[in-house]
Amino acid sequence: MRAVLAADIETSIADALQSISHTHPADFVQALKAAHARESKGPARHALLQLLVNSRLSAQARRPVCQDTGVVHVYARIGMDLRIRHDGPGPTPSLQTLANRAVARAYGCPGNPLRASMIRDPLDARRNTGDNTPAIVQVEMVEGDGLTLTVVAKGGGGDVKTRYAMLNPSDSVADWVLSQLPGMGAGWCPPGVLGLGVGGSPEQAVALAKRALFHPIDMPALLERGAVTAEERLRIDVYQRVNALGIGAQGLGGDTTVLDVKVATAASHAALLPVALVPNCAATRFVTFDMPAAGPAALPPPDPATWDGIPDALPAQEGIRVNLDALTQAEVSAWAAGDTLLLSGKLLTGRDAAHKRMADLLDRGQPLPVPLRGRTLYYVGPVDPVDGEAVGPAGPTTATRMDKFLPQLLAQTGLLATIGKAERGPQAIDAIKQHGAAYLSAVGGAAYLVARTVRSARVVAFADLGMEAIYEFEVQDMPVTVAVDARGRSVHAVFPVRTVPPA
Template identity: 55%
Template sequence: MTTLIRENDFIQSIADSLQFISYYHPVDYIKALGHAYELEESEAAKDAIAQILTNSRMCAEGHRPICQDTGIVVVFVKVGMNCRFDSQKSLEHLVNEGVRQAYTNPLNPLRSSILSDPAGARKNTRDNTPAVVHVSLVPGNEVSVDIAAKGGGSENKSKFVMLNPSDSVVDWVIKTVPTMGSGWCPPGMLGIGIGGSAEKAMILAKEALMEPIDMAELKQRGPKSRVEELRIEIYDKVNALGIGAQGLGGLSTVLDVKILDYPTHAASLPVAMIPNCAATRHIHFTLTGEGPALFTPPSLTDWPKVTWSPSPNSRHVNLDHISAAEVQSWKPGDTLLLSGKLLTGRDAAHQRIQQLLNQGQPLPEGLDFTGRFIYYVGPVDPVGDEVVGPAGPTTATRMDKFTHMMLSQTGLLGMIGKAERGPVAIEAIRQHRSVSLIAVGGAAYLVAKAIRASRVVAFPELGMEAIYEFTVENMPVTVAVDSLGESIHHLGPKKWQSKIGTIPVVSV
């Protein structure tokens, strides 16, 4: 029997699924993260997880994006060979139309992050198309879809290696995870693909991330295959690294490790590893010819009873009346609540500034960084009475190569982003007695609630990468690198790696 899949049903299912996952975390992730919160002993990591959980529930209630980076869309479509589409358009075209409708939905617009001409002009396509689509024909009379919106911070940490057949996959993973830093916003998952060819291993790793979290059940019943043994071994050893939530040091770096494998050449052992972040977004649906897919919202009771509030030890900082001496008094791990005005800027804006300075030209009228902080962010467009949409931090490490320029030539006082700073940036921070702060990645809606006003200051043509001025009130941040060049992302994991060996093991 042939199943007819209507064009509009397929497009609507793609659009509805992307809206759904923009504000609903998978329930298995929420429950696993809630359990990690209960077990966490690191105060900094526990605070970060509390922000992520609080943000998640806020997004579920408000139907707004979990993260300002609403991702690149990746779709795995398995088409039953007894199915027929009532369309003359390609499957990729239908997927992209669904993406377009989802990302331009006026009730919940999602950030357009996709750029055409990636090695040249890098022009934003404005509707987040095209998606990355993987299609396979399978027996049957239904269409099965796994869809994800993959954030750039975690996607950028993807790794691949061609090992020798006698090499250890576990050793490579444990050696490689620390090199990924914390820009992928742990705690999350690791998807690992083993075998096939180079490109097959990468696809396996991405597809593995679509599977549900079941590490607790796996450890309880015990492994039944070599792949399951590897999953448990890698899970335990990665968490023993002490990287922790947001790289601050702690007990939970990964909530699960997913592995898919495929036969490979006798001379080869391809291994790919792709992390999923704290804003993990994916869902599965099936079309049987009976209309578009339906998505059932989770119950709010699925969220743990965790509500983040600032630490009573947090310092209140007035950004409009801040001195270098005050900045230089901060230490790694200090928690701050920022109020006042700050500027934003990320990759494209920094490149524009660099071009102007190199050409001896002034910055745009009204743009002055003297004595101010810059927040690395590309916000979602606002809706209703919002002054800005979800506006969590982007990875600060990408701005490392611009740090000396900004500190030495613009009068910038400090920076806010997520993740660690590399040695070049840390040296510039130390030299200029500056500071680098972090906000929690995966808490974008929570952070946005601290933003009271927003206006574009420069480069409006860059869209979400324009420079804004935000007025904030009690915006929560943590000191990542102090004026002496000491980094919490070095100190925290080192401390917790040494402590984990003395902490009694608690089963997940």
């Protein structure tokens, strides 16, 4: 009976998590390159360029491609004839224990610390576990004596857009997917990959959809040879119809919204058609490997040629230069939706937990720990820095989660502008228009590139919140787009989603 050492499994998972944090799969980079080459819309083309430059720089620096370094998923296919051997004291640790140990090691690595995003008690204080544990472990027992592991770091921006429905057997799966995309917005950081799970039980359909994502992108080859199976026909149908919607990179309007569509199916009850949709974002991070007979798995090093043709920096940008330290209401009012801004000076950060605390203080009539009058607030939870960095990767988080707090902040604090990713909802847009403020959009998935514009960073309030504390960043030429201007005009409305009939 073949045996694999438990310590080698732990080390292999930890090594994989470090590798995927900063290195995109080669097929994903090639798909982004192709999307950039064919993109006809300027804003989307520039967003794609930022994603490509960020990918190259992250791989070179071995620093995370995205500040959301993900929830760890470990999918294990274990042969029935395999034994996991433990040479230490006590009983053999479970795969859950090994995965948790690996996550703690990888996310606490001094040379490349990763952001801890997991909270322990979702219905109570929502305290961060501090080391990003626990991992999500799924085990499949198969014939043989092998052990295949798929290690994934799945960002929250994609998972939050998960959709599920119980359709009638005669309903069109493709039509259902098309009905979901406009309402999903751009918070999942397109372009990415869509995973579809069809059949099985309700929970199985969602699991199928997610796991379908962790396969190489092969849509160009499929389009060239043509579909053979029903699953392949669905993949092509959804791929072509979704891209025809014109949502585009970052929701800015463009030719490529999805790079591929993956479909997984399972047997189901004759009266049911469970369907689930899970997107993968521009921070696609996973690797699959077989455990060797001895020692940890040796992950192949990335091929530097993967990033050939991608520059080391964005070209010199044209845009409106903004001094955040002297920003006025009149200046904000002069911006128009779609304008490119280059921000320099000091801005504050704050996301979900910090907003809740600020709202509670305002409700009680108490002062905020940091005045917001005349300031700009960036929705971000950064990665811890390493030597030479002011801050670790610091890309934007989804702005709509802060929509319910925005009317109060604009009305009571004198806040002038906010920065995040994707669109804002009607409640936030109405408040922006009423108070003459602005919402600025940064590119989700380009976190290391953004961090290079940060010259200094310090925590100024709510330090106990960890990555959700309020920081003050000093930035130089941070590129953003005016997504909602002071008149309430939204850049996302400039490129409306078009209704596309079935193929």
